[in-house]
Amino acid sequence: MFVNFFYKLREKGIPVTPTSFLRLQRALGLGLINSLEDFYTSARAVLVKSERYFDLYDQIFAHYFKGADLPDTEGIALDEAAQMLLEEWLRDPEAVARALGVEEDELLRLTPQELIEYFLKKLKEQTEAHHGGNRWIGTRGTSPVGHSGFHPGGMRIGGRSQGQSAVKVALDRRYRDYSQEGPLTQSQIGEGLKRLRYMVPVGPKDQVNVEKTIYETMRHAGEIEIIFDRSLKDRLKVILMIDNGGWSMDPFVEVVQVLFDYARSQFKELKTYYFHNTIYDYVWEDPPRRRKPQRVEEFVRFDPEDRLIIVGDASMAPFELMSTDGSIHIEERTFHPSIDRLRLLAKIFRHTAWLNPRLEYEWAHVRTIQAIRQIFPMFELTLDGLEKAVRHLMKNN
Amino acid sequence: MNANSQGIKFTGASKYVLDPELARIVNISMELEMPLLLKGEPGTGKTMLAYAVAEALRMSLIVLNVKSSMKLVDALYQYDTLTRLNDSRFGDSKRDVSNIEDYIKMGKIGQAFVSALRVVLLIDEIDKADTDFQDDMLDVLDQMSFDIVEIDKTIKARHRPVIVITSNAKKDLSDPFLGRCTFHHIAFPSPDMMREIINVHFPQLDRELGKACIETFYRLREIPGIEKKPATRELINWVRALRCDPDFRPGRLAKGEIPYMGVLFKKSTDYLVASQHLARARN
Numbered sequence: 001m002f003v004n005f006f007y008k009l010r011e012k013g014i015p016v017t018p019t020s021f022l023r024l025q026r027a028l029g030l031g032l033i034n035s036l037e038d039f040y041t042s043a044r045a046v047l048v049k050s051e052r053y054f055d056l057y058d059q060i061f062a063h064y065f066k067g068a069d070l071p072d073t074e075g076i077a078l079d080e081a082a083q084m085l086l087e088e089w090l091r092d093p094e095a096v097a098r099a100l101g102v103e104e105d106e107l108l109r110l111t112p113q114e115l116i117e118y119f120l121k122k123l124k125e126q127t128e129a130h131h132g133g134n135r136w137i138g139t140r141g142t143s144p145v146g147h148s149g150f151h152p153g154g155m156r157i158g159g160r161s162q163g164q165s166a167v168k169v170a171l172d173r174r175y176r177d178y179s180q181e182g183p184l185t186q187s188q189i190g191e192g193l194k195r196l197r198y199m200v201p202v203g204p205k206d207q208v209n210v211e212k213t214i215y216e217t218m219r220h221a222g223e224i225e226i227i228f229d230r231s232l233k234d235r236l237k238v239i240l241m242i243d244n245g246g247w248s249m250d251p252f253v254e255v256v257q258v259l260f261d262y263a264r265s266q267f268k269e270l271k272t273y274y275f276h277n278t279i280y281d282y283v284w285e286d287p288p289r290r291r292k293p294q295r296v297e298e299f300v301r302f303d304p305e306d307r308l309i310i311v312g313d314a315s316m317a318p319f320e321l322m323s324t325d326g327s328i329h330i331e332e333r334t335f336h337p338s339i340d341r342l343r344l345l346a347k348i349f350r351h352t353a354w355l356n357p358r359l360e361y362e363w364a365h366v367r368t369i370q371a372i373r374q375i376f377p378m379f380e381l382t383l384d385g386l387e388k389a390v391r392h393l394m395k396n397n
Numbered sequence: 398m399n400a401n402s403q404g405i406k407f408t409g410a411s412k413y414v415l416d417p418e419l420a421r422i423v424n425i426s427m428e429l430e431m432p433l434l435l436k437g438e439p440g441t442g443k444t445m446l447a448y449a450v451a452e453a454l455r456m457s458l459i460v461l462n463v464k465s466s467m468k469l470v471d472a473l474y475q476y477d478t479l480t481r482l483n484d485s486r487f488g489d490s491k492r493d494v495s496n497i498e499d500y501i502k503m504g505k506i507g508q509a510f511v512s513a514l515r516v517v518l519l520i521d522e523i524d525k526a527d528t529d530f531q532d533d534m535l536d537v538l539d540q541m542s543f544d545i546v547e548i549d550k551t552i553k554a555r556h557r558p559v560i561v562i563t564s565n566a567k568k569d570l571s572d573p574f575l576g577r578c579t580f581h582h583i584a585f586p587s588p589d590m591m592r593e594i595i596n597v598h599f600p601q602l603d604r605e606l607g608k609a610c611i612e613t614f615y616r617l618r619e620i621p622g623i624e625k626k627p628a629t630r631e632l633i634n635w636v637r638a639l640r641c642d643p644d645f646r647p648g649r650l651a652k653g654e655i656p657y658m659g660v661l662f663k664k665s666t667d668y669l670v671a672s673q674h675l676a677r678a679r680n
């Protein structure tokens with residue numbers, strides 16, 4: 001019963017499992033569900049396991065049982081594709097114009113809004129993702145636009161390319177697996193950071209060490225000798241320095257925010273400092289970087305066992321990093337080039353990691369990233385990178 | 398087992414305002430013998446639901462408060478080695494030293510299993526523990542049995558407890574865990590629902606005052622930049638405080654004069670933000 005409903009849920013991206021569907025069947029068999037309303041709540045409680053999908057569930061339910069219109073996900077995908085075409089156009093108008101087979105000048109006259117509409121029209125002309133054939137978007141066709149096609153001047157759509165072309169993913173999005181993607185969530189970060197622990201015995205001696213107690217009692221010929229131990233607690237101290245200034249970090253604010261929130265709840269001893277682009281004489285304890293400066297030299301008084309994690313994109317003009325007095329802030333004057341300061345920090349703390357929200361394949365193109373990588377081990381701010389960073393931070397040497 | 402649970406239907410309790418949807422979900426979880434996982438922001442009555450279920454079904458309630466450092470075995474049973482050692486030395490108790498079973502104490506889940514009557518087991522704030530704990534616990538609850546390794550004995554549940562698990566919406570639980578529960582997310586109560594909740598707690602409350610309080614409460618929740626929004630618990634305490642004040646007039650709330658703000662906002666920054674916001678609104 002309701003097998004189609006089940007598949008509709010799956011198809012629209014709600015992760016429902018066959019087991020839970022069988023459970024629902026059991027509930028139906030037990031005679032527990034006697035009305036559509038019963039079915040609505042029971043099916044939701046049994047099948048849908050996160051409130052994120054409640055809205056979608058409602059829509060599918062309404063569609064299935066009341067014939068309401070489903071949200072036009074195709075339309076959304078087209079919108080996104082058009083948006084990407086627009087971005088691509090802004091970057092390289094000539095290529096896009098050529099790809100669409102129209103004059104560049106003709107497109108130049110259009111406002112962005114008109115451009116979007118124009119792209120949408122073009123995208124809609126091609127109703128199905130058609131692979132083969134000679135209409136103008138698709139794969140393996142002879143049309144000028146498309147991936148793996150053999151038109152010499154063709155523009156890649158779908159498939160992989162080195163230059164991270166925005167259009168390349170435009171059509172793939174339609175088939176994307178929602179459950180696998182998405183930004184780093186808090187629980188993922190939690191999983192990643194879980195191993196970042198340093199267990200040491202602290203507090204009152206209130207844990208009985210059974211083995212030692214038995215041993216000591218035997219040694220005293222049966223006279224009871226109870227041995228207590230301190231319990232193990234996580235005493236890892238973490239210093240987090242976050243690049244929170246400048247537009248170059250803007251796209252990553254969300255993911256860094258999640259990291260910070262998690263770190264704050266996870267680590268008892270967490271000190272957070274802020275800087276802009278790179279570190280000169282000071283880092284700041286307050287996010288606006290005004291009231292509570294902390295001299296970089298003073299970190300020598302810290303425990304070298306503290307773990308230092310720096311989060312930043314490490315991307316800036318080379319002079320900001322290399323030259324003396326390189327700060328772009330007029331009030332921040334110094335005689336030490338920033339790179340020396342970074343070296344000092346790397347010398348003070350034995351365990352350091354630089355988390356970079358930019359993905360690894362981009363690093364080679366940025367000179368300052370190359371320079372900073374020489375000083376701090378650098379990791380991507382992704383699940384994978386986080387795990388590597390944690391493994392590195394917990395190494396003994 | 399089934400005969401036992403048939404005819405028992407949860408329809409609400411004296412101090413708990415139940416919406417019919419939630420009642421259906423509680424009943425279906427009981428019939429399917431699956432734990433009910435409740436999520437929702439603090440103050441939406443997740444924990445209170447378990448108390449209400451227990452009261453309505455006339456079962457006793459066993460509460461397991463999950464802590465971050467907790468191991469699963471702590472929730473199941475404890476082997477009291479010290480007492481045994483002591484008894485073996487002095488031998489002045491009625492316990493049999495050679496029988497380890499005399500020194501096994503049941504934890505909360507263990508108690509729920511061995512109880513002679515069916516109970517409600519509340520596992521509160523499961524998200525505090527790490528994922529291993531959660532998955533292992535679900536295995537135990539799935540099979541309704543666990544082993545005591547010290548005496549090589551399997552404890553089987555005499556009656557399957559009604560299990561309610563709560564989680565603050567912060568973390569997502571693991572997929573295998575979710576697969577074994579029924580799920581419900583309690584949304585923050587609507588103003589109408591809140592009126593009913595207030596009526597249940599203060600049957601004698603003046604209608605005007607109740608209305609003014611609830612309106613003000615929802616307005617305060619809307620103030621931007623508040624980290625911890627006041628929830629149902631705060632509202633109830635606040636109404637209680639206002640009722641104790643003989644000088645208080647409901648009309649003052651509409652003008653933006655809010656007495657006892659500290660009952661509603663528990664963080665000093667929130668308190669500050671709210672008072673500044675109100676001061677601006679007054680001028």
